Amino acid sequence: MQSNVLPPDAGHEPGNGEQMLPANGEQLNGEQLNGEHVNGGHAIGIPEATIARLPVYLRALYGLAERGVSTVASEELAAAAGVNSAKLRKDLSHLGSYGIRGVGYDVDYLVYQVSRRLGLTQDWPVLIVGAGNLGRALANYGGFVSRGFRISAMLDSDPAIVGSRIAKLTVQHVDELEAVVARHKVAIGVIATPAGTAQAVCDRLVSAGVTSVLNFAPLVLSVPEGVDVRKVDLSIELQILAFHAQRRSVGARAVNGHLAQAAEA
Amino acid sequence: MQSNVLPPDAGHEPGNGEQMLPANGEQLNGEQLNGEHVNGGHAIGIPEATIARLPVYLRALYGLAERGVSTVASEELAAAAGVNSAKLRKDLSHLGSYGIRGVGYDVDYLVYQVSRRLGLTQDWPVLIVGAGNLGRALANYGGFVSRGFRISAMLDSDPAIVGSRIAKLTVQHVDELEAVVARHKVAIGVIATPAGTAQAVCDRLVSAGVTSVLNFAPLVLSVPEGVDVRKVDLSIELQILAFHAQRRSVGARAVNGHLAQAAEA
DNA sequence: CCGACTTTGTGAATCTGTGCACAAAGGCGT
DNA sequence: ACGCCTTTGTGCACAGATTCACAAAGTCGG
Numbered sequence: 001m002q003s004n005v006l007p008p009d010a011g012h013e014p015g016n017g018e019q020m021l022p023a024n025g026e027q028l029n030g031e032q033l034n035g036e037h038v039n040g041g042h043a044i045g046i047p048e049a050t051i052a053r054l055p056v057y058l059r060a061l062y063g064l065a066e067r068g069v070s071t072v073a074s075e076e077l078a079a080a081a082g083v084n085s086a087k088l089r090k091d092l093s094h095l096g097s098y099g100i101r102g103v104g105y106d107v108d109y110l111v112y113q114v115s116r117r118l119g120l121t122q123d124w125p126v127l128i129v130g131a132g133n134l135g136r137a138l139a140n141y142g143g144f145v146s147r148g149f150r151i152s153a154m155l156d157s158d159p160a161i162v163g164s165r166i167a168k169l170t171v172q173h174v175d176e177l178e179a180v181v182a183r184h185k186v187a188i189g190v191i192a193t194p195a196g197t198a199q200a201v202c203d204r205l206v207s208a209g210v211t212s213v214l215n216f217a218p219l220v221l222s223v224p225e226g227v228d229v230r231k232v233d234l235s236i237e238l239q240i241l242a243f244h245a246q247r248r249s250v251g252a253r254a255v256n257g258h259l260a261q262a263a264e265a
Numbered sequence: 266m267q268s269n270v271l272p273p274d275a276g277h278e279p280g281n282g283e284q285m286l287p288a289n290g291e292q293l294n295g296e297q298l299n300g301e302h303v304n305g306g307h308a309i310g311i312p313e314a315t316i317a318r319l320p321v322y323l324r325a326l327y328g329l330a331e332r333g334v335s336t337v338a339s340e341e342l343a344a345a346a347g348v349n350s351a352k353l354r355k356d357l358s359h360l361g362s363y364g365i366r367g368v369g370y371d372v373d374y375l376v377y378q379v380s381r382r383l384g385l386t387q388d389w390p391v392l393i394v395g396a397g398n399l400g401r402a403l404a405n406y407g408g409f410v411s412r413g414f415r416i417s418a419m420l421d422s423d424p425a426i427v428g429s430r431i432a433k434l435t436v437q438h439v440d441e442l443e444a445v446v447a448r449h450k451v452a453i454g455v456i457a458t459p460a461g462t463a464q465a466v467c468d469r470l471v472s473a474g475v476t477s478v479l480n481f482a483p484l485v486l487s488v489p490e491g492v493d494v495r496k497v498d499l500s501i502e503l504q505i506l507a508f509h510a511q512r513r514s515v516g517a518r519a520v521n522g523h524l525a526q527a528a529e530a
Numbered sequence: 531c532c533g534a535c536t537t538t539g540t541g542a543a544t545c546t547g548t549g550c551a552c553a554a555a556g557g558c559g560t
Numbered sequence: 561a562c563g564c565c566t567t568t569g570t571g572c573a574c575a576g577a578t579t580c581a582c583a584a585a586g587t588c589g590g
């Protein structure tokens with residue numbers, strides 16, 4: 001399976017342009033009809049759904065690379081990522097044409113391409129606000145510390161926590177927020193505080209110049225235009241599980257039913 | 266705004282049937298062409314996208330209820346949940362017709378209906394495996410402990426952690442897994458272990474009879490048919506943020522375009 | 531050097547989700 | 561009591577995502 005048929009450096013890369021618009025024949029006229037969201041322009045060149053899956057592929061690719069696999073076919077990679085192989089290929093095609101027909105994809109090369117497109121070939125300085133259990137978990141979570149992100153600092157307001165060391169960092173007081181953002185040129189702020197203080201922290205992050213915020217607190221933050229907020233709710237998936245579990249136990253047969261099409265009354 | 270115009274107990278509820286198939290005229294014949302996923306049948310009656318938003322609405326509703334709001338219009342609730350109001354109304358319409366035209370929705374009543382449909386009117390016994398920072402964070406996370414879920418036990422393999430108390434629970438050794446599942450009739454297993462041991466833990470959960478698994482470990486679990494696995498990757502959203510941030514800094518001018526939309530002042 | 535075989539990349543068809551816009555419903559003021 | 565005004569519920573059209581299925585491209589054995 002690892003026949004190593006690829007040229008050592010995969011000569012397909014122009015090496016200069018980097019941008020290299022996709023070689024596919026699509027017209028990608030999406031320019032004028034882009035999906036303006038609240039925050040500002042979202043994906044123009046690459047579908048949002050694809051972007052959301054690229055990290056999954058990346059993770060799968062790292063796993064393969066660690067196991068010494070050098071080449072992978074879309075079928076295998078798709079299985080490792082838990083998606084349909086056609087979807088995988090279409091997703092990757094948005095990045096360019098980096099596969100070799102009859103062979104597959106070079107793992108290292110694809111890691112590089114996906115990383116580059118996600119913007120992970122540079123290091124993003126990340127600030128974590130809230131050094132409770134969640135903040136500590138994040139600081140140690142593989143993928144937060146790994147390639148592409150560097151935790152610049154962790155802040156907390158609790159004097160009992162300030163000064164303690166977490167993942168090689170000393171927790172600083174939240175009063176330092178503005179100074180830390182400026183000093184480390186923080187690009188992404190992570191809010192891991194209780195819900196009560198999240199909006200205030202967010203406001204401070206924004207006025208300090210942070211334009212990307214990852215929110216773990218269970219509330220919807222309001223931010224000015226131009227700031228990109230994403231929310232992770234640890235319990236949403238749990239609730240979705242509950243729904244499906246319930247439906248399995250209740251609805252096994254009840255739901256069915258030919259309830260007539262009754263086009264309209 | 267809180268004119269309290271509703272009958273105290275919203276006499277619209279039949280009170281018995283509970284199931285009460287949606288009053289809308291849609292044919293919802295989706296039976297034979299449902300979106301079979303890997304895990305098994307997913308939503309048949311309610312779109313998956315809607316299900317994923319119900320927890321968000323629920324959270325917003327709780328927030329309103331705490332602030333003493335008794336009635337809310339779709340516009341307000343949508344704003345609180347961060348979605349479009351038409352989408353909110355359409356989502357809620359899948360549950361039944363629980364609004365009052367000209368007035369809005371009764372907050373408490375809607376909380377009940379959404380909870381019921383999500384399966385949160387019963388208590389789900391949840392087992393958390395892995396009592397590291399993430400496990401501890403989960404045990405304390407509002408929404409995990411709140412209405413609908415009860416943490417039956419926390420397990421870990423580290424002797425230094427076993428025996429410690431977290432959120433009123435004593436951490437037990439992971440060897441107890443099967444016994445705990447049986448004793449508490451655990452329905453949902455949460456995997457908060459390192460990636461290395463996640464698959465083994467998952468296998469044990471499944472053979473102990475757990476059919477719903479929430480996975481926080483950064484790998485794709487493989488499970489037999491009939492088991493529902495959902496995955497939360499704490500770093501995916503971070504990577505998506507990085508993508509957008511990069512696109513903003515790179516494409517600053519490329520996107521340009523006569524930003525004349527200025528919909529309203 | 532050629533032909534068989536593998537696997538990519540993508541058109542085309544289908545399915546799912548979104549949002550506008552409006553008729554129907556129902557409370558409220560006079 | 562009646563009409564006005566607000567807000568729901570939803571038909572419809574469009575936009576986006578998924579999947580199939582296959583031609584094009586490139587490898588590898590003989």
